[in-house]
Amino acid sequence: MTPKTLLIVEDDLALQRQLRWAYDGYRVLVAADRDEALTLLRAEEPAVVTLDLGLPPDPDGTSEGFATLAAMLALKPDLKVIVASGHGAHESALRAIAEGAYDFYAKPIDIDALGLIVARAFHVHALEAENRRLAERAAGTTALGGLITASPEMLKVTRTIERVASADVSVLLLGASGTGKELLARGLHEASGRRGAFVAINCAAIPETLLESELFGHEKGAFTGAVKTVEGKIEQAHGGTLFLDEIGDVPLPLQVKLLRFLQERVIERIGGRRAIPIDTRVVSATHRDVDQMVAAERFREDLYYRLAEIVVRIPSLAERPGDAGLLARAFLAKHTAGVKGAATGFAPDALAAIDAHPWPGNVRELENRVKRAAIMADGARVTAADLDLGQPADGATPINLRAVREAADRGAIRHALARADGNISGTARLLGISRPTLYDLMKAYDLQP
Ligand SMILES: Nc1ncnc2c1ncn2[C@@H]1O[C@H](COP(=O)(O)OP(=O)(O)OP(=O)(O)O)[C@@H](O)[C@H]1O
Numbered sequence: 001m002t003p004k005t006l007l008i009v010e011d012d013l014a015l016q017r018q019l020r021w022a023y024d025g026y027r028v029l030v031a032a033d034r035d036e037a038l039t040l041l042r043a044e045e046p047a048v049v050t051l052d053l054g055l056p057p058d059p060d061g062t063s064e065g066f067a068t069l070a071a072m073l074a075l076k077p078d079l080k081v082i083v084a085s086g087h088g089a090h091e092s093a094l095r096a097i098a099e100g101a102y103d104f105y106a107k108p109i110d111i112d113a114l115g116l117i118v119a120r121a122f123h124v125h126a127l128e129a130e131n132r133r134l135a136e137r138a139a140g141t142t143a144l145g146g147l148i149t150a151s152p153e154m155l156k157v158t159r160t161i162e163r164v165a166s167a168d169v170s171v172l173l174l175g176a177s178g179t180g181k182e183l184l185a186r187g188l189h190e191a192s193g194r195r196g197a198f199v200a201i202n203c204a205a206i207p208e209t210l211l212e213s214e215l216f217g218h219e220k221g222a223f224t225g226a227v228k229t230v231e232g233k234i235e236q237a238h239g240g241t242l243f244l245d246e247i248g249d250v251p252l253p254l255q256v257k258l259l260r261f262l263q264e265r266v267i268e269r270i271g272g273r274r275a276i277p278i279d280t281r282v283v284s285a286t287h288r289d290v291d292q293m294v295a296a297e298r299f300r301e302d303l304y305y306r307l308a309e310i311v312v313r314i315p316s317l318a319e320r321p322g323d324a325g326l327l328a329r330a331f332l333a334k335h336t337a338g339v340k341g342a343a344t345g346f347a348p349d350a351l352a353a354i355d356a357h358p359w360p361g362n363v364r365e366l367e368n369r370v371k372r373a374a375i376m377a378d379g380a381r382v383t384a385a386d387l388d389l390g391q392p393a394d395g396a397t398p399i400n401l402r403a404v405r406e407a408a409d410r411g412a413i414r415h416a417l418a419r420a421d422g423n424i425s426g427t428a429r430l431l432g433i434s435r436p437t438l439y440d441l442m443k444a445y446d447l448q449p
Helices: 013-022 034-044 062-075 090-098 113-139 151-165 180-194 208-216 250-265 291-297 301-307 323-334 348-356 362-376 401-419 424-431 435-444
Strands: 003-011 025-029 046-053 080-085 102-104 173-174 198-202 241-245 281-286 310-313
Touching: 003 013, 003 034, 013 025, 013 113, 025 034, 034 046, 034 062, 046 062, 046 113, 062 080, 062 090, 080 090, 080 113, 090 102, 102 113, 151 180, 151 310, 173 180, 180 198, 180 241, 180 281, 208 250, 291 301, 291 424, 323 348, 323 362, 401 424, 401 435, 424 435
Parallel strands: 003 025, 003 046, 046 080, 080 102, 173 281, 173 310, 198 241, 241 281
Antiparallel strands: none
16 A cells, blocks of 8 residues: 655744654655645645645745645645644634635644644545545446446446456456456456556457467467567466457367466467466456357366356346446547537437337447437437437336336236136235235236236
């Protein structure tokens, strides 16, 4: 953890020295005037500042001190500034608090008392930062590589990723195309603290004959056309993370080679004789049903277990209620940023259409749609017509809770009627309701036994 940084703004050299040594738990920076203070604030981002109000060119007054306070808070509103006021200058201390200072202390300095105020200021700063982080998360963004979601299903996924990020385990991401597998893999790499590169390879996009050389690299002259030695993706990911996308599309012979690499953690370039040790974190992903592929012997079981120490299933967009609207707003903002006269929001019919659409292509399809609609829209708001999503399919999510309940009631009654073979008493028993209630419901919903 980086040490807490404290900035002391004080023009009296003797006091500077005294204060500098008074705090050993912090990284202490010292500035003698406003300019130095602002430069250090920008460069070092301290969380807490102690500020002497009597600064040059007005060392006996407070004008420069207040100007410094205002400039620092304008730059960093969450800064905790503790002002030092001269003896009896109670008024200026109160004014400083009114202008945004966190606390004050009266000179001459009592190091122990000031130490307590400073420690508390760091504590409050940390609590506020944590609160902001939680509020941001609730509003839909997570710390994972700008991933946007408010759905509990997806938040669970991101928490799992964050938890396993620093452990040295292989992770297999399972999810349909466009659900954010690569985004999550990248987020995992960033959260892992590994210093090397994040290297992604899409195993389905590269012809079988080239895939081996892409992964393992080759020596000059290894085959016709190998005019120079080339490092493979695995080697490039040394010290970092190797993301094997569409792992389910790797042909069986290459699966054997990948397995050997995962067991021994060394590679040989094609045409090479030297074993090169590689330290890389392996994350893979597929939209295929690997369990079924293993059962059908199209995917090696031993490789599967090496790749899948942790398996994370990513819900489709349709399984994240409310996320489509949230993402659509974010994508609209992204694709209209800096565009004059561009649409700034969605009309209600557009939001309803986005919510009802099943999004088989998931987040990627949604982003493309919104991007296109942003270009098509000629008003301030994107309409359903701009999105051109067609009619909502049958079975799309009903519009309100009453409709949801009715749909659920109808479904349950139909199922129970079928199981009880149309017998009303049996159906009522299955549903846990009385016969008259069942009759009422069937009448209301126009259902026949
Ligand atoms: N929750 C999200 N928040 C913000 N952007 C997202 C989110 N999920 C996906 N995206 C964006 O959608 C696009 C598709 O995501 P990504 O490439 O990660 O999907 P994928 O599952 O790896 O797809 P494929 O299997 O087709 O390669 C990317 O541009 C990505 O940045």
